[in-house]
Amino acid sequence: MRVIILGGDGYLGWPTAMHFAARGHDVVVVDNYLRRLIARQTSSEALMPNPNLQKRAELFEAISGHKIRVEIADCTDYRFMQRLFEEFRPEAVVHYAEQPSAPYSMIGYDEAHQTLNNNLNATFNVIWAVLEHAPDCHIIKLGTMGEYGAPNVDIPEGWIEIEHRGRKGTFLFPRQAGSLYHTTKVLDTDLLWFYVRTFGLRVTDLMQGPVYGLSTPESDLDERLLPNFHYDDIFGTLVNRFLVQAVAGVPLTVYGKGGQVRGYLNLNDTLQCVDLAMNNPVDRGELRVLNQFTETFSVNELADRMVRVGRQLGLDVQAKSIPNPRKEPEEHYYNPDHSGLLELGLEPHYMTDEVLAEMLEQVRKYKDLIDVDMIMPRVVWNEASKEESGVV
Template identity: 60%
Template sequence: MKVLILGADGYLGWPTCIYFSHRGHEVIGVDNYFRRNAAIELDCEPLIPTPNLIQRAKIWGEITAKKINIHIGDVCNYNFLLSLFKKYRPDAVIHYAEQPSAPYSMINRDKAAFTIQNNLMSTLNIAYAVKETNPDCHIIKLGTMGEYGTPNIDIEEGWLEIKHKGRQERFLFPRQASSLYHTTKIQDTDLLWFYVRIWGLRVTDLMQGPVYGISTDESDLDERLIPNFHYDEIFGTVLNRFIVQAVAGHPLTIYGKGGQTRGYLNIKDTMQCVYLSATQAAKQGELRIFNQVTETFSVTQLAEMVKKVGENLGHRVEIKNHENPRKEAEEHYYNPKYTGLLDLGLQPHYLTEDILEGMFRIVEKYKDSINKDAIFRGVKWR
């Protein structure tokens, strides 16, 4: 396959580039360094410095003799994106190139406006570029489980059959997000569903839960290939943050009561899910939706697991419940269905003490680089 990976410099984008390249596919990686620049602006750079995308592709080429083509540019610039589709005519496009942070989207109006503009325009441009150059190209888009919110009913895999006054119809499962960022992901899904209906595009929308992990089998080949690992409040995901907090001696930051339950997955499973979706494509005119998680935990459960493993490794780990800066249910029903990717062949890496210990061991090596000011900023929703 020829695969265009948008957002290739990101936490998930870079390991996806080398995952596909390792398996013999032709990879074209694109990024505009938004996340690198935003992290500098907000003083929350990743724990482990990573070479830029061009340098990473060079390192990968030296180690494996496989070429990844890199283009630095903005996916919201339609002419730039269209030129890439015309040049490479990809079989699949994987869309990671969005502003991915809920707190970032809630900082102020300008960051909210940027999030809407960036996330929706990138998705719109992809739909148009695919239609103009090759409507058969499979669009794989990263959505989020946060689109569904925390409804008091089971969460189905993307769709819901509704019976109303004796008639029946299948609709997108109701979505109600709890941040502006998550709201843009709902709008993305709606945009793609619209173009699937109108133009018959071929789309897989992956409702992904928060990802954790520092390395993949391919990044283990050389430390310089490691994904960018954020532990700050803006770009870090909760489990990655807790491990760094434990190593830094900072109390684990639980927001409110800590009963917030979500579906999680290991970064290695993100690679598998995206790959399985690409190699078993959606049909023309289909919006296929998978819930991309492997197990669910409450925030308190995660904190307790990190505390136990951290203390076994000799760290003194405290847990602290902060006043919740967000507006969200702190205790709620949560029962998502997630069998679609298992049916495609996903072999999950469940969260074990060994996996946590492996993450601790890497973070411990970089303990002196932890910027404690980035751990908790308290970006408020209200």
């Protein structure tokens, strides 16, 4: 298939590009290096140095024989998007190209405005490029489980049937995100739904949980092909932060009570999910929402496992609670459905002790590059924690 991957320099975009190219698809990646720019501006650089996209594509082709076409361009530039979609006529587009950091989106007006503008305009341009130049193209959009928040009821996959005053209707499940970044994802979903029901686009919106891992069959070919690994407070995920803290011998920082539960998945499962979505396209006029994660953990459960596995490897690992910089429930009910992707054929890779140990060993190789000053939260949007944490 002819596939465009937007955000192809990113943590998920780059392994996805290699995965599809290795399976014989015709792949174009687009990226404007926004993440690299923000990482430099906020001193949040990735642990391992990642060659630029052009160099990685050349290296991947030299090793595997599979070509990936690279376009360094901004998805919010509609003239560029028009030219690309008109010329390439994609059958599928995977849209990862957004500013994905919740803390960054909460720094202040400029960062919030940039996140809102970038994310909504990128999605809007994908919609219009498809409408005008490739109306049959299947849009595979990365949303987030964070769109739903943590409601006190079960979370279905996107849709809920409501009975109200004796009448029934089906609606998008009510969403209540906990950051401006997550709110842009809610707005993306609404935009997509409007254009699906009005102009018959075909869209799969993947509500993804936090992804962990670096190894994929293609990224293991050469360490210069590894995806980016951030562990700082801006781009770093909880799993990456704990891995680095365990290796560096500094306590794992549990935000608040640590009862926050999320649905996680292995990077290899993201690749499977996007592949399954692409190979099982929806009909025109359908918005399919799939919850994309394989297992749930609380922060405390993850910390306990990291302590246990880290100690088995001879690391000095402890956990400690710090004031929660985020405004979020720290103990809550959480029961989201996630059968849709399993029904399509997803075979989960779970976070076993072996997988954790492998990730710790991978990070241990780069121990000398760890900068522990990048880890503690610098952005606080929980008023109650501000004074306690000393961040204003």
